[in-house]
Amino acid sequence: MSTEKSSIRWLKESEPALDSAKTDIERAVAEIARDVRLRGADAVREHSRRLDGFDGPFGTPYEAALSALDALDTGVKLAIEESIRNVRRFHSLEKETLLDREWELSLGVRAGFRYVPVDSAAVYIPGGRYPLVSSAVMCVVPAQEAGVRRIAAFSPPGRDGKIDATVLAALALLDIREIWAIGGAQAIAAAALGAGEIGKVDFIAGPGNAYVAEAKRSFFGTVGIDGVAGPSEVLILADERANFKYAARDLLAQSEHDPMARACLVTTSEAFARDTMNELASLLPRLSTTETAGKSWARNGAVGIAGSLDDAIDYANSIAPEHLQLALANPRGALENCRAYGAAFLGYSSSEVFGDYIAGTNHTLPTAGRSKFSSGLWTGSFMRIMTHLDLSPDGASRMSGPGETLARTEGLDAHADALRARGRTSL
Numbered sequence: 001m002s003t004e005k006s007s008i009r010w011l012k013e014s015e016p017a018l019d020s021a022k023t024d025i026e027r028a029v030a031e032i033a034r035d036v037r038l039r040g041a042d043a044v045r046e047h048s049r050r051l052d053g054f055d056g057p058f059g060t061p062y063e064a065a066l067s068a069l070d071a072l073d074t075g076v077k078l079a080i081e082e083s084i085r086n087v088r089r090f091h092s093l094e095k096e097t098l099l100d101r102e103w104e105l106s107l108g109v110r111a112g113f114r115y116v117p118v119d120s121a122a123v124y125i126p127g128g129r130y131p132l133v134s135s136a137v138m139c140v141v142p143a144q145e146a147g148v149r150r151i152a153a154f155s156p157p158g159r160d161g162k163i164d165a166t167v168l169a170a171l172a173l174l175d176i177r178e179i180w181a182i183g184g185a186q187a188i189a190a191a192a193l194g195a196g197e198i199g200k201v202d203f204i205a206g207p208g209n210a211y212v213a214e215a216k217r218s219f220f221g222t223v224g225i226d227g228v229a230g231p232s233e234v235l236i237l238a239d240e241r242a243n244f245k246y247a248a249r250d251l252l253a254q255s256e257h258d259p260m261a262r263a264c265l266v267t268t269s270e271a272f273a274r275d276t277m278n279e280l281a282s283l284l285p286r287l288s289t290t291e292t293a294g295k296s297w298a299r300n301g302a303v304g305i306a307g308s309l310d311d312a313i314d315y316a317n318s319i320a321p322e323h324l325q326l327a328l329a330n331p332r333g334a335l336e337n338c339r340a341y342g343a344a345f346l347g348y349s350s351s352e353v354f355g356d357y358i359a360g361t362n363h364t365l366p367t368a369g370r371s372k373f374s375s376g377l378w379t380g381s382f383m384r385i386m387t388h389l390d391l392s393p394d395g396a397s398r399m400s401g402p403g404e405t406l407a408r409t410e411g412l413d414a415h416a417d418a419l420r421a422r423g424r425t426s427l
Contacts, residue, residue, distance in 0.1 A: 007311045008266055008304035011273055015299050029185045029214040036189035041196025047186040054161040059197060060168070060179040068168035080170050083137050083358050090360035091145040094379040102388075108395025113387045118224065120150040120199070121382055122191035124206030127156035127183055129258070129292070131164035132207065134357050138364050138377065139206045140174045146382035151176055152201060154191060156183025184208075188215035192223045205377055207364060226377045230367040231260035231300075234352055235321035237312045237334070238276075240269035242327035242348055247272075248279035250325060250351050255296035256289035264302040264321070266312045273303050313337050320371040323352040340372045396422040 035043040049055035069077070102112025123139035126132045136153065143151050153176050155163045162168075163181050171179055180198060182190060188208075192215075194200035204216055205226040216225045234254040236247055247265055254263040267273050280297070287293055306312035313334060316324055320340035328334050331346035338344060342365030345352050355361045364377035375381075391399075400423040407416035 010304045012303040014302040025210050032185045033189050044186050044190045044195045053159050054157045058180050058182050062177045065168040065172035068165040069172040072169040086360035087141045091142045091379045095145050108392035110390040113385045115383045117147040117383050118202040120201040121148045121203040122152045122201040125155040133166050133170050136170040142379045143382045145379045152178040154180045154187040157181035185211045185215035192219035232257045233262045233322040236265045236325040238267040238327040244275040247276045253353050256293035259295040261296045262300040266304045270305050320369040322365045322367045342366050342371045342376050
């Protein structure tokens with residue numbers, strides 16, 4: 001999120017995003033992709049050994065997931081079950097909007113479309129700094145609700161070659177039977193191309209580090225992807241009635257994701273802004289994630305004062321944040337003027353952390369301004385709209401003449417002949 005070229009007066013500005021490592025990441029991912037394309041499973045094994053210290057076997061038996069579930073803390077299990085329940089309810093309701101339709105456009109001419117799920121999908125569940133159990137739920141559930149027949153889960157192994165136990169337990173609760181202990185760009189390459197026992201998929205979803213994001217981008221076209229995710233973001237728009245203690249905690253929640261995460265507050269009240277900054281400063285040293293959150297906030301945190309709510313909304317529309325919190329007295333009124341965001345959270349109580357975990361909406365969202373042209377993960381992400389056309393002989397005959405004229409205008413004689421053949425006086 002940029003703080004440039006806005007009407008906001010900044011008490012704290014973020015540093016410009018650095019792309020210095022981008023070329024190195026692209027080069028490293030291209031090398032892995034090329035190697036997997038040429039050597040398949042052997043290349044996956046070698047890159048996994050080099051990067052994760054594990055060279056297989058990569059397949060994780062479903063029984064291992066069930067064992068992890070048996071050993072799971074009861075409170076954690078209940079929380080994951082509630083998350084699955086809420087996310088499934090929301091995404092099943094999304095599915096209800098995806099209705100096959102057909103219309104008679106004119107006499108003898110019927111056209112329509114069907115929603116058809118992809119046959120197979122891979123979901124990537126990050127490990128690393130924080131094994132994202134919630135991402136298993138957020139990626140698997142919409143694929144299941146869409147009706148995807150084969151869902152393969154990929155997650156990085158630890159040095160012991162095992163996926164995080166809580167992630168495994170979540171996959172058991174989701175009844176995922178195909179589980180691969182592979183991470184990074186080599187996992188995306190294996191899913192996109194197929195490698196040994198790993199069958200190629202049609203679609204890849206899920207967050208990951210910069211190497212995973214670049215691998216997904218590079219394979220787009222070979223497979224479908226949910227999007228290219230960058231560092232996570234939140235923009236909070238707040239008025240003077242908002243709770244600064246909530247705002248400080250929400251900014252830190254975003255900051256602790258990653259040193260590159262970006263958290264921003266824009267408010268119409270300078271007193272609120274300063275109270276939030278002071279509260280954040282007092283909270284930061286107490287966090288177990290203080291090192292990551294501190295780096296993120298120091299480098300990427302921003303606090304600004306808007307002359308009016310309209311100015312704040314204009315800024316929000318210009319940067320198109322991943323998460324947009326409207327801590328306002330009339331959030332629904334403001335929402336009507338917000339045109340680009342991954343997910344919005346309305347009112348003083350609706351923190352984006354509820355969307356991260358438990359409320360039901362999806363947390364896999366466009367970052368870096370991409371919500372201006374793309375959407376977050378939803379049930380429809382795993383489906384395709386397939387159109388069809390049904391012409392009666394009379395309907396075809398009526399349109400053959402104008403169609404033939406257009407075809408001959410383009411110089412395509414075979415097209416013209418195929419159209420003319422449907423005319424009443426032809427073949």
